[in-house]
Amino acid sequence: MSAGTAKACSTRNGRRGGLGTARHSRPTKPGSICGTTSAPAAPVGPDRTSRHRCRCTRRCRRWPRWPTAGPSPPSGSRSRSCRCTSPARRGHRAPSSPWRSDMTATSSVHTLTLPIAPHSPVSSVFPWDSPHLREDIATVERNRAHLFHIRMGSGTGTRMRTSGYGDASGATIDSLPRDRLVNLDTVVLRIPKDREESIGPADVRTAFEASDTAGAWTGCAVLLVTGWGDHSPRELGEDYLLATPHLSAAGAADLAGELRRRGAPLFLTDCADVDRPGGRHARAEWASVVPWQRPPWPSDQAKAYLRHYPAEKARADRAVSLSLTAVVPTVVALAGCGSIQADRVRLTALPLAVTDVAEAPCTVVAEPL
Numbered sequence: 001m002s003a004g005t006a007k008a009c010s011t012r013n014g015r016r017g018g019l020g021t022a023r024h025s026r027p028t029k030p031g032s033i034c035g036t037t038s039a040p041a042a043p044v045g046p047d048r049t050s051r052h053r054c055r056c057t058r059r060c061r062r063w064p065r066w067p068t069a070g071p072s073p074p075s076g077s078r079s080r081s082c083r084c085t086s087p088a089r090r091g092h093r094a095p096s097s098p099w100r101s102d103m104t105a106t107s108s109v110h111t112l113t114l115p116i117a118p119h120s121p122v123s124s125v126f127p128w129d130s131p132h133l134r135e136d137i138a139t140v141e142r143n144r145a146h147l148f149h150i151r152m153g154s155g156t157g158t159r160m161r162t163s164g165y166g167d168a169s170g171a172t173i174d175s176l177p178r179d180r181l182v183n184l185d186t187v188v189l190r191i192p193k194d195r196e197e198s199i200g201p202a203d204v205r206t207a208f209e210a211s212d213t214a215g216a217w218t219g220c221a222v223l224l225v226t227g228w229g230d231h232s233p234r235e236l237g238e239d240y241l242l243a244t245p246h247l248s249a250a251g252a253a254d255l256a257g258e259l260r261r262r263g264a265p266l267f268l269t270d271c272a273d274v275d276r277p278g279g280r281h282a283r284a285e286w287a288s289v290v291p292w293q294r295p296p297w298p299s300d301q302a303k304a305y306l307r308h309y310p311a312e313k314a315r316a317d318r319a320v321s322l323s324l325t326a327v328v329p330t331v332v333a334l335a336g337c338g339s340i341q342a343d344r345v346r347l348t349a350l351p352l353a354v355t356d357v358a359e360a361p362c363t364v365v366a367e368p369l
Contacts, residue, residue: 110345112270112364114233114335116157121233121240122272122333123156127286127294127302127309132156153297154359158333160351164358166315166322174355176329180265186221186347186366187211188340193226193245198276201254208258211343221266221347222259223337223366229270230338242287244272252320256327266349267324268331268364274324279317282309331362342368 114122116132124131130153138147163170189207191199207224211217226245233240247255252274259267278287286294286305296302315322324330331349345366352360 109365109367110336110339112158112229112268112334112336112366113362114158114229114333116152116361117233120157121236121238123153124296125238125241125287126278126282127297127305129153129155129296130298131296152361154357154361157361158331158335158364159359160329160331160349160362161321161325162329162358163325165325166318167326170325170358171329172355173351173357173360174353176351178350181350182348184221184266184347184349185219185369186223186266186268186345187217188343188345189222189224191224191226193228195239195243195245196276197245198248198251199224199226199245200248200251204251204254204258214343218262220262220264220344221268222264223334223340223345223347224267224269224271225337225340226270227338228272229333229335238291241272241277242283244277246271246276247274247320247324249319249323252323256323259324259328264328266331266347267328268334268347268349270334270337272333273321274330274332275318275320279313279319281313282317325358331364334364340366340368344369 114120118132118134120132123129130151132150132152134151135149136146137149138145140146160173162173162176164172189211191203191207193199228245231240236243255267258264277283294301321330345368347364347366349362349364351362354360
C-alpha cells in the first residue's frame with residue numbers, strides 16, 4: 001500500500017472509529033459528511049425543490065422540499081437542513097411567510113344570544129317556567145370525563161317561537177326551512193325604551209320611516225333594539241323579565257301589518273318578552289306573591305295554579321305573542337344588541353333542533369353589512 005493510500009484510509013477510519021494508524025484523529029471542522037472543508041456549491045437551478053450537490057459530489061438527500069410560496073415551517077419543528085453544510089453557508093433563505101407576526105385577527109361578528117345559566121330570571125318566574133338546572137353525572141377528577149344531566153323549559157334564554165305557539169296546526173321549530181334562518185339581510189329598528197315602557201303605534205311607524213331613508217326595503221328580517229338586552233340579568237334579577245319593555249296591543253297590530261306587507265321572514269327583539277310578562281292575570285295572581293311561595297314548574301304550587309288558569313286567561317296574557325307568531329317566527333330576549341352600530345346586518349338564528357315544539361332556545365349571531 002502506498003503512503004498516500006495509507007494516509008487516506010487512516011483519516012477515514014479515524015473519523016468512523018475504525019482501525020488505522022490515526023484512529024483517534026478527527027478533522028477539525030469538516031464541511032460535509034465526506035470530510036471536505038471547502039464551501040459547498042450553490043443549489044443547482046432556480047427551483048428550490050431540486051436536489052443539492054456539495055463539492056464532494058455526494059447527493060444530499062435531506063434537502064428541505066419547501067414550496068416556492070406559502071407559509072414557512074412552524075416554529076419549533078425539527079429542522080430538515082442539508083447534511084452537507086448549514087443553511088447560512090449554503091446560501092439558502094427560507095421563503096417569506098404570508099402570516100405576519102404582527103397580524104391580529106379581528107372579528108366583526110356579534111353574538112346576540114343570552115347565555116343559559118342556572119336560575120336565570122328569564123325562565124324561573126312564572127308557573128309555566130322551568131329553570132335551567134344542571135347535575136353532574138361524572139366528573140373529570142373521578143371519572144376522567146365530564147357528563148351531566150340538564151333540565152330546562154322551552155322559554156329558557158334567547159328563544160324562537162313559531163305559529164304553532166298559539167295554533168295547534170301551526171308550524172313547529174323543526175319544520176322551519178333552515179335556509180330562511182341563515183345569512184338573512186336584516187334591518188335594525190331602534191326604539192329606545194326603559195323599564196316597563198310600552199312600544200306603541202307611533203313608535204313603530206317612526207322606526208319604519210327611519211329605516212326607509214335609504215330606500216324602501218322588502219324581504220328583510222327585522223331586528224327591534226330597545227337597549228334592554230344590554231342590561232345584566234344577574235344584576236336585575238326578576239326585574240329583567242318583569243320590567244322589560246314590551247309591545248302594546250295596538251303597536252303589535254301595526255308591527256304585524258308592516259311585517260306582513262314587507263314579507264319579513266323573521267322578527268327579533270332584545271325585549272325579554274314582547275308581551276307584558278304575565279299579562280293582567282298571571283302577573284297579579286302569581287308574580288305578586290313572594291318568590292319562596294311560588295316555585296316554578298314542576299312544583300305542586302305551579303301545577304295547582306295552571307289547573308285553574310283557563311285558556312281565556314292564557315290567550316289574553318299572550319295576545320301580542322300570538323298576533324306576531326301568526327305572521328312571522330319571532331325571537332325574543334336577545335342580548336348585547338347595543339354593540340351593533342350599523343343599520344343593516346347579516347343575521348343567523350338557529351333554534352335548538354327539537355321536534356314537535358313551537359318554542360325552543362335559539363342561538364343568534366349577526367355581522368354588519
